[in-house]
């Protein structure tokens with residue numbers, strides 16, 4: 001069971017949240033000029049790493065707000081939690 | 094190597110069962126193979142078998158980082174059916190179901206395929222409409238499908254919850270009588286034994302750590318047991334497909350999630366079919382040992398840890414006793430997770446890749462066990478011809494660029 005620190009509400013158990021997939025995927029701009037391949041990459045392709053993963057979570061059964069998490073997909077360790085728009089924390093190696 | 098038969102069973106019984114030959118060899122890897130299959134799950138082993146059997150290629154290795162069937166093949170709840178929604182899926186899963194029907198004979202290995210029927214329950218008006226739509230679609234595809242009224246469901250499976258106070262009343266169901274379950278390990282072992290007999294080298298404890306290219310062509314692999322050169326490479330690693338794709342320098346429309354299941358203590362025979370409910374989200378069958386085999390859901394987060402959250406198991410238990418109040422005193426023996434490769438359109442990828450001579454078969458997610466023989470059949474063809482088998486063509490990687498995706502989120506699916 002994960003313990004997530006919602007940046008708005010504080011520590012809550014995992015059951016209140018939903019993971020919403022990879023973070024920092026920018027919409028192609030200008031959209032009308034993006035190629036099919038660019039759209040496919042934006043909509044579908046994911047890095048799916050075995051290790052540290054930047055991802056979005058939503059506090060669905062709480063404040064319903066979104067935030068970003070840096071978490072290991074191998075150990076489930078949560079390395080960082082930060083708000084949308086804040087810079088990506090650097091990966092420690 | 095001896096065939097399994099009544100005569101041989103008798104002969105070996107007289108010898109105290111001490112003289113059965115090994116089921117497959119344990120060869121050291123050769124420096125080069127014509128075709129290397131990465132991943133010794135059911136799909137990889139089936140691919141190797143059909144390559145040898147139908148395409149006459151004998152210089153094949155299957156490389157498995159752990160033990161045969163130790164991935165999702167040995168962790169799944171073994172539901173086999175072909176009642177999907179889209180015609181593309183119907184062709185693929187029905188090809189597979191037809192192969193299942195003769196598989197024990199084909200492999201000379203009892204895979205314990207039991208066509209006990211798969212019943213999908215409808216609890217709401219939306220469920221009724223959606224499941225009936227599936228039934229009609231399946232009929233146009235030539236796939237057996239029946240709609241059962243609530244009374245017919247009750248007659249077919251009387252231990253379901255038909256009490257007037259049921260929170261999710263049962264309003265009918267779709268039934269595929271040719272669906273059922275099979276013995277998961279036996280499927281891996283049966284394909285492995287049959288492939289080995291045709292000369293395929295099955296190499297366990299051999300992890301692929303890098304894919305080697307010359308220009309845009311694959312030329313070999315680095316493994317924990319040394320370098321192996323290869324003419325062609327087929328990657329069939331389920332939850333690890335993203336890791337292998339990264340080695341080859343591309344990304345896939347897939348994320349890896351834990352999917353859990355659990356089994357109860359053994360019972361006398363009580364459930365003769367497979368029951369699924371997408372709405373309350375559980376599915377269950379009874380194994381030959383008497384245990385209830387219960388399928389749970391996937392966690393929302395990516396993971397390679399082969400464990401999921403307890404909350405998923407708890408929700409599944411709630412759903413189970415909603416459907417079957419008589420199971421409420423059962424004790425559960427164990428639960429586990431497999432890492433499933435969920436594709437954005439919930440359909441598999443059987444495809445050539447940007448690297449020449451490199452083929453991927455993945456994205457089966459929560460429901461690929463049923464496809465094991467068919468997947469191997471069409472993937473072998475795809476590798477040999479260097480072009481997709483007609484049944485596999487709609488499942489190529491380029492569908493994400495063309496937009497011709499095969500969405501299978503359908504309500505028939507708790508997904509398995």
Ligand SMILES: Cc1cc2nc3c(=O)[nH]c(=O)nc-3n(C[C@H](O)[C@H](O)[C@H](O)COP(=O)(O)OP(=O)(O)OC[C@H]3O[C@@H](n4cnc5c(N)ncnc54)[C@H](O)[C@@H]3O)c2cc1C
Nearest residue numbers: 132134135136158164165166169170172301431461462463
């Ligand atoms: C709990 C659960 C329930 C399920 N229930 C059903 C069901 O009822 N019906 C159904 O149809 N499907 C079900 N599925 C899905 C089904 O199990 C899979 O889709 C199917 O078994 C995939 O088979 P596979 O051979 O592709 O993968 P796997 O059996 O996972 O085989 C892949 C193999 O690749 C190996 N590998 C990975 N990386 C490397 C590497 N670098 N080098 C060498 N080898 C590597 C792994 O060790 C593994 O053995 C379920 C899955 C789970 C987890």
Ligand SMILES: [Zn+2]
Nearest residue numbers: 006009059063
């Ligand atoms: Zn919150």
